Amino acid sequence: MALSILLLCAENRRTFREDERGIVSAVQLLDPSLQNLDQKYPVSVLASLVHSKSCRKQMVAAGACVHARKLAEMNVEGSKKLLESLGRGKMWGVFARP
Template sequence: MEKDVAAKSLSKLMGYAGNRRVFRKEEKGITSAVQLLDPLVVNLDKKYPISILMLIVHSKKSRKQMVAAGACAYLQKLVEMNVDGAKKLHDSLGHGKLWGVFARP
């Protein structure tokens, strides 16, 4: 119950760009949000952690931190469970992998 309320509040606060900047700079912020994606965390609506991470996924550094924290594995499970937004976030994390194959001039 507490995690659900905290995640909901944080997702509302992330609407302001200044709060997103502070959240990205916080060392454990992204890691903690990714841990909330774990399907084993019960009584938590997964749309809140997904919305938090969707707001910062456009930053290359944030994407790297999410992948390092294990977001891809959690999101794959959530996609299989048909959780709203999980597929879009999972695809966003994979974005940019194709361009890494090509050499840059």
């Protein structure tokens, strides 16, 4: 919960993005099998970072799509939007740029 509040500030997001382990650890918190964790907080952390192309690639590589899909089925707040944002950049890579 504290991390999601800290990442509201742009400087904190920039610092968090620089450390590669931070994103991987946040993706691991998305795991639905964790019982004592309110899943909306890790979702909000990753949703605040998904606008960066490099962060989005790290999240997908760490398996965030699988966890976000499971959370969307469980109707966790913000997980559907996170899942859409993670899949957003894939289609534009198919088209050639002039």
